[in-house]
Amino acid sequence: MSARTGILLLVSGPSGSGKTTLCRRLSGENEAHYSISCTTRAPRPGEVNGRDYHFLTPDEFSHRVAAGEFLEHATVHGNSYGTLQSEVLGYLSNGTDVVMDIDVQGAAQVRACEDPAIRAALVDIFVMPATEDELHARLSGRGTDSAEVIALRMRNALEEIAHQHEYTFHLHSGTHEEDYLRFKALLLAERLRAARHIHP
Amino acid sequence: MSARTGILLLVSGPSGSGKTTLCRRLSGENEAHYSISCTTRAPRPGEVNGRDYHFLTPDEFSHRVAAGEFLEHATVHGNSYGTLQSEVLGYLSNGTDVVMDIDVQGAAQVRACEDPAIRAALVDIFVMPATEDELHARLSGRGTDSAEVIALRMRNALEEIAHQHEYTFHLHSGTHEEDYLRFKALLLAERLRAARHIHP
Numbered sequence: 001m002s003a004r005t006g007i008l009l010l011v012s013g014p015s016g017s018g019k020t021t022l023c024r025r026l027s028g029e030n031e032a033h034y035s036i037s038c039t040t041r042a043p044r045p046g047e048v049n050g051r052d053y054h055f056l057t058p059d060e061f062s063h064r065v066a067a068g069e070f071l072e073h074a075t076v077h078g079n080s081y082g083t084l085q086s087e088v089l090g091y092l093s094n095g096t097d098v099v100m101d102i103d104v105q106g107a108a109q110v111r112a113c114e115d116p117a118i119r120a121a122l123v124d125i126f127v128m129p130a131t132e133d134e135l136h137a138r139l140s141g142r143g144t145d146s147a148e149v150i151a152l153r154m155r156n157a158l159e160e161i162a163h164q165h166e167y168t169f170h171l172h173s174g175t176h177e178e179d180y181l182r183f184k185a186l187l188l189a190e191r192l193r194a195a196r197h198i199h200p
Numbered sequence: 201m202s203a204r205t206g207i208l209l210l211v212s213g214p215s216g217s218g219k220t221t222l223c224r225r226l227s228g229e230n231e232a233h234y235s236i237s238c239t240t241r242a243p244r245p246g247e248v249n250g251r252d253y254h255f256l257t258p259d260e261f262s263h264r265v266a267a268g269e270f271l272e273h274a275t276v277h278g279n280s281y282g283t284l285q286s287e288v289l290g291y292l293s294n295g296t297d298v299v300m301d302i303d304v305q306g307a308a309q310v311r312a313c314e315d316p317a318i319r320a321a322l323v324d325i326f327v328m329p330a331t332e333d334e335l336h337a338r339l340s341g342r343g344t345d346s347a348e349v350i351a352l353r354m355r356n357a358l359e360e361i362a363h364q365h366e367y368t369f370h371l372h373s374g375t376h377e378e379d380y381l382r383f384k385a386l387l388l389a390e391r392l393r394a395a396r397h398i399h400p
Contacts, residue, residue: 125392126394164394165394167394168393168394168395169389169392169393169394170392170394170397171392181388182388182389182391182392184385185384185385185386185388185389185392186385186388186389186392188381188382188385188386188389189369189382189385189386189388189389189390190389191382192325192369192370192371192382192385192386193368193369194326194364194365194367194368194369194370195368197370
């Protein structure tokens with residue numbers, strides 16, 4: 001097998017789609033580096049710096065934005081989130097695939113990026129439940145949440161889904177095993193793309 | 201899972217690459233219809249009409265060429281070979297994937313086809329041993345063939361390989377199981393391509 005450049009797999013989908021589980025498993029099997037985001041929000045109980053997020057102070061975050069270190073970043077409800085280029089570029093040039101669990105706005109920023117290494121590496125997939133009823137069932141959780149909370153989740157999910165047409169690949173989720181098989185197949189297949197192969 | 205149109209998977213590679221085994225196995229697992237070629241050459245011992253080839257008389261073949269029934273066809277050493285559109289189009293519109301074990305000239309004809317159903321369905325992959333030494337070893341067979349015969353096979357194989365750049369995907373063959381896993385992954389991944397999904 002000749003050497004190749006890495007794949008940047010952007011994975012989006014509404015909450016409840018199972019996308020994070022898919023990304024974590026791919027990385028757990030050492031098939032890809034899981035890109036860790038930065039955030040200025042406070043760690044939640046159980047969250048570990050460098051595993052769940054890189055937790056930065058607002059000053060640090062702004063400084064790195066100004067230095068052009070982010071591949072994408074956004075502010076949501078007063079907290080900043082973003083992906084450093086260093087989480088991605090070095091891996092790709094080494095031939096390591098990178099998986100990014102990212103929302104539709106972040107994905108749009110990465111797609112708009114003009115760096116040829118990013119453009120050549122990019123593959124995007126949108127993961128979602130097969131039907132709206134299934135989505136609703138997944139967002140309803142264990143039945144302990146109020147109708148208002150569930151309705152808000154559903155609105156947010158439908159807003160994400162409104163962007164699904166921006167993605168080349170769509171995974172309509174079924175069982176965990178089927179989903180993972182198909183998700184991983186996308187990475188395996190993209191590794192065969194001749195344009196990624198480096199001929200010595 | 202919403203309905204989708206089928207994939208037309210063109211598989212080329214030199215003799216000894218294992219491509220036929222890959223195609224037969226995919227079809228044996230009911231993942232795709234194996235497209236059966238027509239030929240005017242006589243059946244060899246053990247070959248079954250409709251399984252290995254559709255055996256046609258030269259007159260029948262010419263008649264069907266004139267009627268525009270072939271997707272691709274060629275004459276090699278005085279024998280005609282070709283693929284009928286009926287081996288492909290109906291399957292694709294039904295959402296059945298089709299796998300074609302085809303030489304580089306045939307693949308070029310299919311790629312040049314202007315039928316939008318073919319163009320949308322087409323995925324091509326070139327299968328080859330990872331190194332020229334490995335190719336030579338595979339073409340040498342059991343050591344019972346003359347050096348001239350092996351040299352001719354090697355020349356033919358290198359002529360096929362000279363066209364590998366025309367293919368989007370390259371599979372450098374390793375073990376049978378690895379090869380098949382990666383080969384099948386291409387089909388599974390292409391099934392996720394949103395452009396193939398039919399939204400009711």
